[in-house]
Amino acid sequence: MSATIKDIARETGFSTATVSRVLSGKTGFFSSKTAVIVNETAAKLGYKKNMAATELVTQKSNVIAVIVNSTKTNFSDQIISGIQKKADEAEKRVIILYAGDRDERAQKIALSTALERPILGILLLAVDLFPSNLEILTFSNTPFYFISISFKNNKLNYISSNDQEIGYQATKYLITQGHKNIGIAGLNITNSAHTGALRFKGYQKALHEAGILFKPDWLQTGDYSYKSGITALQKYYLKKDVTAVIAASDLVGIGILNECSRLKISVPTELSIITTDGTSLCELVRPQLSSITQDFYRMGYLGTTYLINSVQSNAYTNIVISQRQSVKKFNDFDH
Amino acid sequence: MSATIKDIARETGFSTATVSRVLSGKTGFFSSKTAVIVNETAAKLGYKKNMAATELVTQKSNVIAVIVNSTKTNFSDQIISGIQKKADEAEKRVIILYAGDRDERAQKIALSTALERPILGILLLAVDLFPSNLEILTFSNTPFYFISISFKNNKLNYISSNDQEIGYQATKYLITQGHKNIGIAGLNITNSAHTGALRFKGYQKALHEAGILFKPDWLQTGDYSYKSGITALQKYYLKKDVTAVIAASDLVGIGILNECSRLKISVPTELSIITTDGTSLCELVRPQLSSITQDFYRMGYLGTTYLINSVQSNAYTNIVISQRQSVKKFNDFDH
DNA sequence: ATACTTAGAGCAAACGTTTACAATAGATAT
DNA sequence: ATATCTATTGTAAACGTTTGCTCTAAGTAT
Numbered sequence: 001m002s003a004t005i006k007d008i009a010r011e012t013g014f015s016t017a018t019v020s021r022v023l024s025g026k027t028g029f030f031s032s033k034t035a036v037i038v039n040e041t042a043a044k045l046g047y048k049k050n051m052a053a054t055e056l057v058t059q060k061s062n063v064i065a066v067i068v069n070s071t072k073t074n075f076s077d078q079i080i081s082g083i084q085k086k087a088d089e090a091e092k093r094v095i096i097l098y099a100g101d102r103d104e105r106a107q108k109i110a111l112s113t114a115l116e117r118p119i120l121g122i123l124l125l126a127v128d129l130f131p132s133n134l135e136i137l138t139f140s141n142t143p144f145y146f147i148s149i150s151f152k153n154n155k156l157n158y159i160s161s162n163d164q165e166i167g168y169q170a171t172k173y174l175i176t177q178g179h180k181n182i183g184i185a186g187l188n189i190t191n192s193a194h195t196g197a198l199r200f201k202g203y204q205k206a207l208h209e210a211g212i213l214f215k216p217d218w219l220q221t222g223d224y225s226y227k228s229g230i231t232a233l234q235k236y237y238l239k240k241d242v243t244a245v246i247a248a249s250d251l252v253g254i255g256i257l258n259e260c261s262r263l264k265i266s267v268p269t270e271l272s273i274i275t276t277d278g279t280s281l282c283e284l285v286r287p288q289l290s291s292i293t294q295d296f297y298r299m300g301y302l303g304t305t306y307l308i309n310s311v312q313s314n315a316y317t318n319i320v321i322s323q324r325q326s327v328k329k330f331n332d333f334d335h
Numbered sequence: 336m337s338a339t340i341k342d343i344a345r346e347t348g349f350s351t352a353t354v355s356r357v358l359s360g361k362t363g364f365f366s367s368k369t370a371v372i373v374n375e376t377a378a379k380l381g382y383k384k385n386m387a388a389t390e391l392v393t394q395k396s397n398v399i400a401v402i403v404n405s406t407k408t409n410f411s412d413q414i415i416s417g418i419q420k421k422a423d424e425a426e427k428r429v430i431i432l433y434a435g436d437r438d439e440r441a442q443k444i445a446l447s448t449a450l451e452r453p454i455l456g457i458l459l460l461a462v463d464l465f466p467s468n469l470e471i472l473t474f475s476n477t478p479f480y481f482i483s484i485s486f487k488n489n490k491l492n493y494i495s496s497n498d499q500e501i502g503y504q505a506t507k508y509l510i511t512q513g514h515k516n517i518g519i520a521g522l523n524i525t526n527s528a529h530t531g532a533l534r535f536k537g538y539q540k541a542l543h544e545a546g547i548l549f550k551p552d553w554l555q556t557g558d559y560s561y562k563s564g565i566t567a568l569q570k571y572y573l574k575k576d577v578t579a580v581i582a583a584s585d586l587v588g589i590g591i592l593n594e595c596s597r598l599k600i601s602v603p604t605e606l607s608i609i610t611t612d613g614t615s616l617c618e619l620v621r622p623q624l625s626s627i628t629q630d631f632y633r634m635g636y637l638g639t640t641y642l643i644n645s646v647q648s649n650a651y652t653n654i655v656i657s658q659r660q661s662v663k664k665f666n667d668f669d670h
Numbered sequence: 671a672t673a674c675t676t677a678g679a680g681c682a683a684a685c686g687t688t689t690a691c692a693a694t695a696g697a698t699a700t
Numbered sequence: 701a702t703a704t705c706t707a708t709t710g711t712a713a714a715c716g717t718t719t720g721c722t723c724t725a726a727g728t729a730t
Contacts, residue, residue, distance in 0.1 A: 002476065004716055015680045020718060031678065046474055051451040052387040053716035056685045063448070070416060081405060084433055088441075093448045096431035098419055106423075113398070113428045116386040139381055141337070226619075254619055261621050284561075284589055285620060286596050339686055350710045355688060366708065388686035391715045 003045035011041050023049070055118035063093040064307060065114035067107075068125045070098045074250065075279050075296045079125050079147055082300025090308050092120060104130045115140050121307045123147055123300075143310065147303045148296065152194055154314065159303040161294045162316040163195050167202025167246070170274050170292050173321055174244045175210045178330035179272060182207070183245035185232035186222035186252030196221070196248065199276070203246065217241065224248050229255020236271075237263060243330050244272035250281040253289045257326070268328035278322050287325035294319055338380035346376050358384070390453035398428045399642060400449035403460040405433045405441075409585065410614050410631045411460050414482055417635025418458060425643050427455060439465045450475050456642045458482055458635075478645065482638045483631065487529055489649065494638040496629045497651040498530050502537025502581070505609050505627050508656055509579045510545045513665035514607065517542070518580035520567035521557035521587030531556070531583065534611070538581065552576065559583050564590020571606075572598060578665050579607035585616040588624045592661070603663035613657050622660035629654055 005019045012019070014034065021029045022038040030038075041047075055061045064087055068076050080096065087094045097113055100106025111133055114122055121143035128149065129137065137144055146158040167184070174182050184203050187196035200219065207214050220235050222228025229252035236242050247253035253275030260267050267273055267287055275282060278293025295317040302315055340354045347354070349369065356364045357373040365373075376382075390396045399422055403411050415431065422429045432448055435441025446468055449457055456478035463484065464472065472479055481493040502519070509517050519538050522531035535554065542549050555570050557563025564587035571577050582588035588610030595602050602608055602622055610617060613628025630652040637650055 006716075016717080017681075017719075018679060020716095021679095024718080026719090029678070034678080048475065049451050050391070050453070050716050052391045052453055053685090054718075056385070056387045056391060056687090056716080057718050059685070070412065070419070077405065080433060084405070084435075084441075088444070093444070094433070095448070096433070098415060098429070098431070100419075106419075109423070109428070113430070116384050118385070118387055140383065258619070258621060281619070284593070284616070286593060341686075351687080352689075352711075353709060355686095356709095359688080361689090364708075369708080385686050388715090389688075391686080391717090392688050394715070 002050075003042075003047045004050070005047075007045055008038060008041050008047060011045070012037050014038065023047075052117075059118070061118035061120050062091065063095055063119050064121060064123060064304065065119050066094055066096045066123045066125060067099050067110050067114065067127055068096060069127050070101050070106075074281060075148070075277055075294070076125050078279065078296035079300035079303075082297040082302075083123060083304045084300075085297075086301045086304035086308070090304075092304075092308065099127050102128070104132065107133045108136070111136055115142060121145070123303050123307060124149070125300075143307060145303045145307055147299050148294075149195060150198070150314070157306065157312060157314060159299050159306065159315045159317065160195075161299075161319050163198035164202035164205075165316075166276055166292050166294075166319055167199035167204075168206045169202070169319060169321065170199075170246045170276065171203045171206035172210075173292075174246070174272065174274060174327065175206060175212070177244070177272065177327055179244040180210075180212055180330075181215075181218070181242045181244075182212075183218045183220060183232070183236055183242040184248075185220040185236075185245050185256065186224055186228040186248035188223055189219075189221060199248070215241070222248065222252065224252060226251040226255040228252050229257075230259045232256060233259040233263075233265075237265070242271070244274070244327065247273060247275040247289075250275050250277040250279050250289065250291070253291070253326075254281065254285055257285060257287075257289065268326050272327040272330070274327055278320075282322070282324060290324045290327045291322045292319050293322045337385075338377075338382045339385070340382075342380055343373060343376050343382060346380065347372050349373065358382075387452075394453070396453035396455050397426065398430055398454050399456060399458060399639065400454050401429055401431045401458045401460060402434050402442075402445050402449065402462055403431060404462050405436050409616060410483070410612055410629070413614065413631035414460050414635035414638075417632040417637075418639045419635075420632075421636045421639035421643070425639075427639075427643065434462050437463070439468065442468045443471070446471055450477060456480070458638050458642060459484070478642060480638045480642055482634050483629075484530060485533070485649070492641065492647060492649060494634050494641065494650045494652065495530075496634075496654050498533035499537035499540075500651075501611055501627050501629075501654055502534035502539075503541045504537070504654060504656065505534075505581045505611065506538045506541035507545075508627075509581070509607065509609060509662065510541060510547070512579070512607070512662055514579040515545075515547055515665075516550075516553070516577045516579075517547075518553045518555060518567070518571055518577040519583070520555040520571075520580050520591065521559055521563040521583035523558055524554075524556060534583070550576070557583065557587065559587060561586045561590040563587050564592075565594045567591060568594040568598075568600075572600070577606070579609070579662065582608060582610040582624075585610050585612040585614050585624065585626070588626070588661075589616065589620055592620060592622075592624065603661050607662040607665070609662055613655075617657070617659060625659045625662045626657045627654050628657045 009016045097110040099110040126148040150160045189196040220232035233256045278291035282289040298317045344351045432445040434445040461483040485495045524531040555567035568591045613626035617624040633652045
């Protein structure tokens with residue numbers, strides 16, 4: 001077992017109170033001579049503060065628990081970077097907990113692990129909590145914020161992109177490039193977190209404004225996965241109707257891209273693709289995928305700021321269009 | 336503040352001892368009638384065990400701290416899956432800490448965060464600890480294991496692939512495919528963790544056994560990054576000498592692949608590529624990258640097993656050759 | 671000389687658990 | 701009737717910290 005303040009107290013002859021004050025920098029309660037002695041002894045004994053004890057007595061904690069899906073949401077890293085940055089600035093610590101992949105039990109374990117010890121609060125990264133688990137969380141009185149997920153219900157705090165705007169901007173961009181038959185693929189529009197529904201709404205709005213009549217085949221729902229991209233493209237291929245498609249995630253985009261490659265459909269010459277997310281994956285594939293790029297880093301940074309300052313409010317982070325190589329102007333004369 | 340066993344004791348009229356025994360399932364110490372009353376009251380009051388208090392008194396913990404680099408080591412997820420699996424089986428909890436990217440201070444913070452609270456032990460995923468931090472860790476008496484990194488010094492416990500074997504197998508595979516001028520790119524051969532040095536050694540051994548004389552240009556060192564792949568390919572391009580290259584990571588492989596695409600070098604027709612790692616990235620790009628595939632999941636699983644059972648030993652996990660689309664038989668007559 | 675302040679230090683309670691030990695009552699064995 | 705055992709419960713100490721309160725001695729103001 002590691003040395004405790006009692007050991008230091010015994011060794012130096014001071015009381016544990018004085019040792020504690022020196023070690024936790026409660027200046028004004030001890031002479032500098034005392035401080036030197038205590039600190040030296042602490043170093044000599046290899047003293048490590050026992051945070052469990054501290055948190056027990058102070059009833060507060062400096063650790064933020066971050067709960068993430070183990071599913072390959074490849075943007076989590078960016079969010080976590082933002083979280084780490086802000087946490088570091090505020091002298092807070094962060095621990096990350098994996099909550100499985102839409103796994104009720106795993107979610108519950110992660111939640112318990114967090115709630116069963118003193119923490120500052122919880123940040124949930126793109127995790128769509130099961131109702132039972134959401135109840136546990138709300139009932140616990142621990143502050144929490146959802147990141148990269150929004151809710152109709154404004155009772156819950158979240159920091160995310162404006163998903164309707166994502167759908168709208170993506171669609172509008174393709175329209176300005178001359179496209180009229182525009183698919184939207186890989187998204188889930190029934191989800192309780194309604195990310196997909198909002199994007200679809202924005203998509204429809206843009207279509208409507210441009211006087212384009214939506215055709216049901218253009219919507220290919222999915223679960224934001226690589227596989228969703230593949231099956232979506234296969235559907236589009238049957239009709240040979242759409243000239244551009246909005247992918248619900250970078251992985252969906254790559255699924256579409258690779259299936260195009262298999263079917264000898266040239267991107268962007270025959271089909272334009274714009275994805276949603278804009279992580280580094282977009283620049284790893286050829287052609288590079290154009291994207292609606294979300295500011296994941298900022299989501300993490302802002303969410304952490306809100307948590308630390310107890311800001312009871314929602315926020316949207318900016319989105320931006322990153323033009324790369326997968327969208328081409330559509331010109332009727334070409335056909 | 337959440338309800339405590341004292342609240343339950345007061346409410347039910349039992350002592351905290353009895354409540355504690357019921358709540359932590361110390362069967363044989365209470366009647367089933369008592370158990371029912373206590374459990375109901377606990378549920379009613381929304382009781383959550385305070386692990387900090389438990390860990391304080393029992394002097395033990397069921398949490399495993401996993402320290403990872405924030406750098407895009409895209410295989411960490413697989414390792415973590417393995418860790419989670421084993422931890423779950425053994426009823427242990429896991430918390431993940433980010434240690435920045437070769438950042439001494441961030442490493443130290445992550446380490447302190449782990450060491451300052453009761454934990455079972457530490458798993459370090461591909462993190463190459465600064466000497467000062469390694470000292471902190473060893474001095475702490477907390478058990479720890481390195482995963483995906485090996486050491487000359489057998490004082491340190493690790494679970495990894497046999498890196499010399501990786502170099503050897505990759506090279507031998509290319510030789511059996513008819514290649515003689517084989518590059519090896521993106522690896523660091525001075526690293527204290529000597530992963531790169533071992534791979535290079537295996538590579539040389541295979542070359543030697545085949546009677547091939549190594550040319551210094553064939554070795555293009557780097558830091559396992561995408562960028563390393565790009566610059567390596569540029570070097571090879573100048574000499575137009577190698578017909579196949581071993582990439583030190585999937586990202587290096589993709590860097591090489593993309594630079595080939597820019598320079599109109601056809602893969603695998605003009606250049607074969609085999610990467611080391613074999614994560615899902617290999618199947619995301621076109622052509623898909625053949626790889627020496629490591630069993631990251633098993634590394635995590637095994638490392639956790641060792642940690643839990645205090646096995647003081649090292650282990651290698653298996654590697655396997657995954658043939659995809661980036662290696663082609665080399666035939667002198669073609670040229 | 672007296673009263674008051676202050677710097678530096680210690681005492682002891684508190685945080686929420688667990689658990690060795692003690693206590694009680696009823697049951698069983700002799 | 702006595703001794704022994706068992707099932708259930710309680711008492712209290714312990715884990716490592718922090719901190720309100722108290723104490724002492726020296727310094728300052730009057």
